[in-house]
Amino acid sequence: MSTPQDIAPTLWQEQDRVRAVQKRTVRVLSAAQIVGGVGVGVSVSVGPLLAESVARSETYAGLARTATTAGAALVGIPLALLAQRRGRRTSLGAGWLVAAAGGGLLIASAVIRSIPLLIVGMLLFGVGSATNQQSRYAAADLAAPHRRAHALSIVLWSTTIGSVIGPNLADPGAAVASALHLPRLAGAFVLATVCTAAASALLWGLMRPDPLTLSGRYQDADAPGDEDTGLPAAQDETGGQKKDRQNGTVRAGLRHLRHTPQAAFAFVTVVVAHTVMAAVMTMTPVDMSEHGHGLTVVGVTISGHLLGMYAFSPLVGRLSDRIGHMPTIVAGQAVFLVSAALSGMGHGSVGMMMAGLFLLGLGWSFSLVAGSAMLSETTPLALLPGVQGTTDTTMNVVAAVGAGLAGPLMGWAGFGALNAVAAVLVLPVLAFWAALVRAR
Numbered sequence: 186m187s188t189p190q191d192i193a194p195t196l197w198q199e200q201d202r203v204r205a206v207q208k209r210t211v212r213v214l215s216a217a218q219i220v221g222g223v224g225v226g227v228s229v230s231v232g233p234l235l236a237e238s239v240a241r242s243e244t245y246a247g248l249a250r251t252a253t254t255a256g257a258a259l260v261g262i263p264l265a266l267l268a269q270r271r272g273r274r275t276s277l278g279a280g281w282l283v284a285a286a287g288g289g290l291l292i293a294s295a296v297i298r299s300i301p302l303l304i305v306g307m308l309l310f311g312v313g314s315a316t317n318q319q320s321r322y323a324a325a326d327l328a329a330p331h332r333r334a335h336a337l338s339i340v341l342w343s344t345t346i347g348s349v350i351g352p353n354l355a356d357p358g359a360a361v362a363s364a365l366h367l368p369r370l371a372g373a374f375v376l377a378t379v380c381t382a383a384a385s386a387l388l389w390g391l392m393r394p395d396p397l398t399l400s401g402r403y404q405d406a407d408a409p410g411d412e413d414t415g416l417p418a419a420q421d422e423t424g425g426q427k428k429d430r431q432n433g434t435v436r437a438g439l440r441h442l443r444h445t446p447q448a449a450f451a452f453v454t455v456v457v458a459h460t461v462m463a464a465v466m467t468m469t470p471v472d473m474s475e476h477g478h479g480l481t482v483v484g485v486t487i488s489g490h491l492l493g494m495y496a497f498s499p500l501v502g503r504l505s506d507r508i509g510h511m512p513t514i515v516a517g518q519a520v521f522l523v524s525a526a527l528s529g530m531g532h533g534s535v536g537m538m539m540a541g542l543f544l545l546g547l548g549w550s551f552s553l554v555a556g557s558a559m560l561s562e563t564t565p566l567a568l569l570p571g572v573q574g575t576t577d578t579t580m581n582v583v584a585a586v587g588a589g590l591a592g593p594l595m596g597w598a599g600f601g602a603l604n605a606v607a608a609v610l611v612l613p614v615l616a617f618w619a620a621l622v623r624a625r
Contacts, residue, residue: 197404198327198328198329199329203399203403206327206394206399207328207336207396209392210323210324210392211324211336211339211340213392214320214323214340214343214392215339215340216343216387217277217320217388218317218320218343218344218347218384219343220347220381220384220387221281221284221313221316221317221380221381221383221384221385222317222344222346222348222351223346223347223351223354223376223377223380224313224347224377224378224379224380224381224384225314225317225347225351226347226348226351226352227351227358227373227376227377228253228307228311228313228351228377231354231355231373231374232249232253232291233249235291235295235303235370235373235374236249236303236307238295238370239295239298239299239303240300240303249307251585252304252311253307253310253311254311254585255311255585256287256308256309256310256311256312256315257311257314257318257581258315258578258585259311259578260280260312260315261315261318261574261581262435262574262575264277264312264315264316264574265570265574265575265577266570268319268323268397268570269571272396273322273323273326273392273396273397273398274389274393274395276319276570277316277320278388278389278392280313280316280319280385281381281385282382282385283309283313284310284311284381285381285382285385286309287306287308287309287310287311288306288310288374288377288378288381290302290306290309291303291307291310292374292375292378293306295368295370295371296367310381315581317344319577320340321337321340321341321557322337322557323392323397324340325561326399326400330562332506333506334501334502334513334554334555334557334558335499336502337502337554337557337558338498338499338502338503341495341554342495342496342498342499344495345491345492345495345496348495349488351377354377355370355373357372357376358370358372359372360372361373362375397570400566401566404566435571437571438571439575441564441565441572442575445563445564447563447621448572449617450511450559450614450621451510451556451559451576452576452579453613453614454514454517454552454555454556455552455557455560455576455580456579456583456584457552457610457613457614458521458552458553459553459580459581459583459584460580460584461545461548461549461607461610461611462494462545462546462548462549462584463584463585463587463588463591464584464588464590464606465525465542465545465603465604465607466487466545466546467588467591468595468603469486469490469528469600470483470486470487471592472538472595473486478535482535486539486542489539489542489543489546490542490543490546492546493542493543493544493545493546493548493549493550494546494549494550495546495550497550498550498554501550501551501554502554502558510555510556510559511621513551513554514551514555514556514559514614515615515618516551517547517549518548518611518614518618520544520547520548521545521548521552521611522608522611524542524544524545524548525541525604525605526541527541528541528542528600528604529541529601529602529603529604529608541604557573560573560576561573
């Protein structure tokens with residue numbers, strides 16, 4: 186049996202054992218994404234209703250979404266640092282387990298009508314969203330450089346199933362609640378709790394060996410340079426990456442982003458894409474409603490948006506691996522600009538709004554898949570989880586702020602102006618790209 190020392194530094198991902206573990210890892214991650222994603226999907230549709238029911242106030246419906254988003258933002262970096270120290274299996278398994286605990290608290294809050302339990306439960310359940318997002322990075326740990334984006338995109342695609350099924354569990358949940366003699370809306374969170382706990386069990390039980398840990402073993406055995414990325418490999422025990430892997434800090438990750446333009450470009454791409462998507466998507470149903478479109482039309486439009494976000498991600502991943510991450514990112518910005526033009530000038534046209542929102546999701550897919558793969562490719566393993574966690578936390582926080590500001594902006598200047606601002610937000614990414622091209 187071959188050992189890491191016997192393998193050429195640039196070819197270790199192609200070894201039979203590594204490829205077998207990689208395939209198994211992607212399958213397990215995808216299964217966990219499907220099951221756990223169903224649970225996360227429940228919070229989108231039923232969470233606000235449960236909050237309103239428990240608190241007997243519409244105000245708390247918005248608070249439920251805010252608490253869930255805050256929970257995802259707060260744990261992004263801690264989950265990443267846990268992965269850095271204990272591996273992806275521990276980090277992701279623990280993340281889904283915390284979400285399951287949050288689901289249990291939400292059930293209890295419905296039974297005893299406790300607002301504090303509701304808020305804490307929503308915060309903890311938001312950990313599931315962060316875990317869902319960070320799972321895509323685990324798919325890239327063992328992937329060969331020319332397959333990294335595709336591997337990542339397969340796990341991202343798996344989210345599609347949960348995002349479709351989860352929001353539709355209100356009625357099945359009501360049947361479960363009736364059988365268990367629980368409040369009607371609590372039943373959906375019984376199902377959500379079971380799903381998130383099952384996702385945790387899948388990862389704890391089946392994701393062996395751990396992809397990040399195994400990647401570290403091979404890279405520690407590499408020669409001092411990595412020909413694929415140009416990044417330094419593991420150094421000795423006295424001051425290199427082995428030590429950083431145990432004691433890596435967010436500060437070290439931020440320093441890496443400041444001094445590595447390609448990594449900074451990927452970081453900016455992911456953050457801007459998520460912000461543009463969240464701001465426009467949040468206000469599209471409101472604008473359509475103001476133009477007299479019914480809930481059915483709005484629902485179909487949002488479904489088309491989700492289709493653009495997730496359904497084509499494997500094709501986007503293959504494209505990114507084939508033509509390069511940076512060209513794919515630039516293509517994504519062009520898609521964003523076309524989306525903003527269609528949505529902004531739609532003036533209530535259902536066809537233009539549907540096309541615009543579909544392209545909004547597709548631009549997000551181009552940017553997130555290629556940006557995430559590029560971030561993994563341009564960051565040393567010792568700093569990788571921390572940089573990834575910082576990226577996801579930043580994108581969630583900035584997107585939440587963007588979505589919050591979108592309402593007042595649209596109320597003041599209209600939906601067309603909101604899309605114009607979204608188009609302007611894309612320009613720094615293109616300017617950054619142009620600067621990188623000139624620097625070559």
